[in-house]
Amino acid sequence: MLRKAFIATATLSLAAAATGAQAAGTLDAVKEQGYVQCGVTSGVPGFSVPDEQGNWVGLDVDVCRAVAAAALGDASKVKYTPLNAKERFTALASGEIDLLSRVTTWTLTRDTQLGINFAGVNYYDGQGFMVKKDLGLTSVKELDGATICVQSGTTTELNMADYFRTHGLEHTPVVFDTNEQAATAFDTGRCDAFTTDLSQAYGLRTRMTDPSSVVALPEVISKEPLGPSVRQGDDQWFNIVKWSLNAMINAEELGVTSANVDEMKASSENPSVKRLLGGEAGLAEGMGISDDWAYQIVKQVGNYGESFDRNVGKDSPQNIDRGINNLWNNGGIMYAPPIR
Amino acid sequence: MKYELQPTLPPPANTIGVIGWMRKHLFNGPLNSIATLVLAWLAFTLLTPVIDWAFFSANWAGTTREDCTSGGACWVFVGQRIDQFLYGFYPREETWRLNLSFFLMLALILWLAIPKIPAKGIAAVLTLVVFPVVAFFLLTGGVFGLEAVDTHQWGGLSLTLVLAVVGMVASLPLGVLLALGRRSEMPIVKSLSVVYIEIWRGVPLITVLFMASVMLPLFFPEGMSFDKLLRALIGITLFQTAYMAEVVRGGLQAIPKGQYEAADSLGLGYWQKMIMIILPQALKMMIPGVVNTFIALFKDTSLVLIIGLFDLLAIVQAATNDPKWIGYATEGYVFVALVFWIFCFSMSRYSQYLEKRLQTGHGNRA
Numbered sequence: 036m037l038r039k040a041f042i043a044t045a046t047l048s049l050a051a052a053a054t055g056a057q058a059a060g061t062l063d064a065v066k067e068q069g070y071v072q073c074g075v076t077s078g079v080p081g082f083s084v085p086d087e088q089g090n091w092v093g094l095d096v097d098v099c100r101a102v103a104a105a106a107l108g109d110a111s112k113v114k115y116t117p118l119n120a121k122e123r124f125t126a127l128a129s130g131e132i133d134l135l136s137r138v139t140t141w142t143l144t145r146d147t148q149l150g151i152n153f154a155g156v157n158y159y160d161g162q163g164f165m166v167k168k169d170l171g172l173t174s175v176k177e178l179d180g181a182t183i184c185v186q187s188g189t190t191t192e193l194n195m196a197d198y199f200r201t202h203g204l205e206h207t208p209v210v211f212d213t214n215e216q217a218a219t220a221f222d223t224g225r226c227d228a229f230t231t232d233l234s235q236a237y238g239l240r241t242r243m244t245d246p247s248s249v250v251a252l253p254e255v256i257s258k259e260p261l262g263p264s265v266r267q268g269d270d271q272w273f274n275i276v277k278w279s280l281n282a283m284i285n286a287e288e289l290g291v292t293s294a295n296v297d298e299m300k301a302s303s304e305n306p307s308v309k310r311l312l313g314g315e316a317g318l319a320e321g322m323g324i325s326d327d328w329a330y331q332i333v334k335q336v337g338n339y340g341e342s343f344d345r346n347v348g349k350d351s352p353q354n355i356d357r358g359i360n361n362l363w364n365n366g367g368i369m370y371a372p373p374i375r
Numbered sequence: 376m377k378y379e380l381q382p383t384l385p386p387p388a389n390t391i392g393v394i395g396w397m398r399k400h401l402f403n404g405p406l407n408s409i410a411t412l413v414l415a416w417l418a419f420t421l422l423t424p425v426i427d428w429a430f431f432s433a434n435w436a437g438t439t440r441e442d443c444t445s446g447g448a449c450w451v452f453v454g455q456r457i458d459q460f461l462y463g464f465y466p467r468e469e470t471w472r473l474n475l476s477f478f479l480m481l482a483l484i485l486w487l488a489i490p491k492i493p494a495k496g497i498a499a500v501l502t503l504v505v506f507p508v509v510a511f512f513l514l515t516g517g518v519f520g521l522e523a524v525d526t527h528q529w530g531g532l533s534l535t536l537v538l539a540v541v542g543m544v545a546s547l548p549l550g551v552l553l554a555l556g557r558r559s560e561m562p563i564v565k566s567l568s569v570v571y572i573e574i575w576r577g578v579p580l581i582t583v584l585f586m587a588s589v590m591l592p593l594f595f596p597e598g599m600s601f602d603k604l605l606r607a608l609i610g611i612t613l614f615q616t617a618y619m620a621e622v623v624r625g626g627l628q629a630i631p632k633g634q635y636e637a638a639d640s641l642g643l644g645y646w647q648k649m650i651m652i653i654l655p656q657a658l659k660m661m662i663p664g665v666v667n668t669f670i671a672l673f674k675d676t677s678l679v680l681i682i683g684l685f686d687l688l689a690i691v692q693a694a695t696n697d698p699k700w701i702g703y704a705t706e707g708y709v710f711v712a713l714v715f716w717i718f719c720f721s722m723s724r725y726s727q728y729l730e731k732r733l734q735t736g737h738g739n740r741a
Binding site for chain 1: 455456459463464467489527585588589590592593597603604680681682683685687690692693694695696698699701702704
């Protein structure tokens, strides 16, 4: 693992060194080619997945679309490049994509050694535990001595071992090759609980025989902040991506949705809303994009809450609880700096 | 006393027909009878649920997962996604271009494959020279008023076929050249061929694809982006060429030395000797090996999913991750397996037919 990490880092440092100098001017390049090149997964439910018509949908995809709406005024001008976990950073460093929005956890090493910058967090993920509702459990601490289904060879397994050891609890891990197998085994009663990253756990829950009988325990035992990232060395582009995401979160906080954005733009007296929707000229000057950038984002993509509900939340099959992904003034930790 | 010829009696009833066949093949002695019964019972118990799942209690009609209620296979999922499985993200109004290319190819293959249709020479030229050009412009577009379709929109079965067909068509002639090179008496040509073959055979295809997709872009100057599909195609072709070369070399070695000497004594030059005497005989013997390589190549194309190209397998996998259809992966994979099987089995049958047709007395089966 260490050696793999070293090779990956060495390759990417090489890449960063080779391409860092020319990284500036992403916005110009994007305008010239007419689309944003966005790196996504090859299929993670709710985050980026092609729908029946072949359109990409998901929470991560909405970030790509928001950036396209801000930079080009058209959210559909995105070229999606599906990437696997190993090639994602090289694809960004080599210029194959302009923006990586692919369930990528923001960590120190990635942010500082791979020649990339994380532009924010669009989903606070973490490892959690799913149990059957009729067991009446309320906390992971009550899982002492339990058998727990888990995917083998992942940090998930290690996190769980660490957590149980530090809390002086016993457990028997039952390991499987894939998350799907672990979920099925849990569903058929092979284990008392099932653990993985919560965003995936909810997706897997939908395929169980009775999804409503399965609940997530409140403890989240690891931090997995997922967010979009860009190449280092082009601060203008970095700002556009960062503020596209911030605009979506701010829009939700201000109550601006894709449905009422025209009305709000025309009649709202709230200065924050006016600033968000381009009522104050020159705000977007530093980013080199049009003043109605945030209006375009909300109009074409929606605010963060709409995107969340549509892709992973209450209007989607996964039905993930907003939890910590709620706004800061609503019990969560989603907080965007003000637009002014 | 009559010396009249009696009419030939039919064989006893229990040695002909279904009963006779069964006695001979299934119940030939107590041990075989027991084996037959046990295997029949096993086949019955194992196959009934599968057949029931796949046909009788399967759901065929509908549009959403709510239509899949019977507990059997949910073919609705495949039905809803079939366009995507076949065409990937190719714009729907342009899919006629994929269809046209496919049917052109099919027609040409039939022309070549069915012995009764004349003018094979023209067909060969059309297939190997004209068709690739036509198909290239049809698929990529951008000329003659056709809308340009970027390769990142290609996918599904059509991408699998593009990868497989290009790999096959390009690797066979290159493989022949390499095999001739390896058997050449010119030291430089020979050593280069050996080095090439041994290097490419020594690395797994997955490494080649990974190199092509991850490492290669790093060596290009900024702004020069090399199409990902093209990189994969080149990688697959270079890889398969090495295998093909070894198959061809096997065929060349099977030709008796006398044939070479006879050609030499007729005063034929190297290329005349190869093209007119050696290769026609060798290629015929190589059919099983070549088809084996083709089938392996066809299946290997699904490895491109690890570099983010959506071939048939990858696009089905992506579809099974659609939150609306989560949990119907089995149907998807069964569909993929069936499609792959149909293509591979057809290739295998055609090769057997070719072997029979070209059988001219060499080998032990004469």
